[in-house]
Amino acid sequence: MRPFAGVDIGGTMTKVGVLGENFESASFCTPHDKDRLILEICKEILKLSHGKTLEGVGVGCPGAVDPNGKVDFMPNLDFEDFDIGALLKRELQTNVAVTNDANAAALAECKRNDFSDAVMLTLGTGVGSGIIIGGKIYEGANGKAAELGHMIIEADGRRCGCGMKGCLEAYASASALIAQTKRAMEADRSSFMWELCPDINAVDGKVAFEAEKLGDRAAKEVVEEYIKYLGTGIINICNIFRPEAVIIGGGVSNQGEYLLGRLRNFCLAREYGYKNAPHPQIIKARLGSLAGLYGAIELIKYKSEERNERP
């Protein structure tokens, strides 16, 4: 079998990996220039493939990808209309498949856990998401699906960065958790959160959780509200997709069972479902920052299989 290559383009670093008999990977600072980025990716892939002909290249990138592998918009890098699929195909003379990085991460976590149907939420600056159905990324009729972070869970609710109101992202992202932590600190000068983090500008997604563990009431309110809204999003995912699992990634997921156990209880008590409706597992992502790269490789693997199966 020929080797597969994967690329995970990040706002800061880009990772490249080649899976042949062994797996080798490398990374470099993402150039803020499209041509330069293509060049660097090609150089790394050629280096790591040691002259072997590739079966194909999978790419995950932080942006909206159309079904032909063109990136319409990559906000972090300010790239628009970046036809990365066609450019890499031309330079490397091999098959290329491109997807959103959250989709790639979801695919990798799904394979890692041996699920064929799962949904992943990545809780970071925003709420990224990927939907895996039958072992493959669900992209929608024409790409751009799986924007679960912009599922409205509170009509007329909090303003979201996307311009709408009440999106899951406005409640369940790490940014939302931090904003609510700051608000609670400002409202309660006696909160223990001030001891843990005297500089309010340095508040991160851990402060409220840590203070809650120490019995702080204001922190408990922040965490319980956070769990309520994140749990509401997960309940919706269960009722819409009834997947095998909902996988939680991103910095906030490092709270581990302290967060997940409570999320499970919240969802089990409220999850709609007729008699015998299966309860999806709620688990933590395991691949960390490598999920995107592994997922890009899994993507090109099944795309190649599909191509080979065609008559």
Add this chain to the structure above:
Amino acid sequence: MRPFAGVDIGGTMTKVGVLGENFESASFCTPHDKDRLILEICKEILKLSHGKTLEGVGVGCPGAVDPNGKVDFMPNLDFEDFDIGALLKRELQTNVAVTNDANAAALAECKRNDFSDAVMLTLGTGVGSGIIIGGKIYEGANGKAAELGHMIIEADGRRCGCGMKGCLEAYASASALIAQTKRAMEADRSSFMWELCPDINAVDGKVAFEAEKLGDRAAKEVVEEYIKYLGTGIINICNIFRPEAVIIGGGVSNQGEYLLGRLRNFCLAREYGYKNAPHPQIIKARLGSLAGLYGAIELIKYKSEERNERP
């Protein structure tokens, strides 16, 4: 090609159809006894198939179906653990596929419109829904998916019949529209809605729409709120699935363009989506009460194809 049979079990009437060279159908009152229902279905199918061997039977029924064709719960008929798939297979000695009636309707409307990826909402007593992906019903990892009526769009919102709060069904069903119409009438004795419907117990899903057309302010508030919440559900569907179309069925959809035009405007103004994200069509269902029967036949058609393709 051998003929296909379809069955659409309703709380009141059951429809049976056989598609061979022609399409023939019949209906009967649904017996509130499982054995009797199986017997009646078999008799009608045998009559309509004129002695020909069937390729298979598709069944749509108002309940939660597991992946093996067993109905866990059929609330309208008070049937539990009804293994309709196995029973029909044994009696008719042919392949049987069973799904929820809203799924069957979605499949039929999707085929009728030549879509391969669409989501249907049926606005009736509840909000039924079906998700079609790649021309097939999406059932979830283990059945019971596609409960879009129980997607929470207002955390801590109105109480839903399912026991949860804030479900789409509590805002966008015909029942919810009727409840809000009554509330508005009680709050405003001078509303024109009283002229249209002097008996508040006779209020239906049309009263508010009709009074709004005549310029009634209380009615306008009811309709605008209804559109806001239904539109919120549709926006979520667009952002989650990015399908070709969202198809609206059920009694309320008979408001036609008066409702759909405003829904489209509401969604277009608010639908999240990066640059170039396709805008799903929002259209009215066209098959009416026959959708479930047609969908049951479409289901067994593709299940048979899948079986024939297997090596």
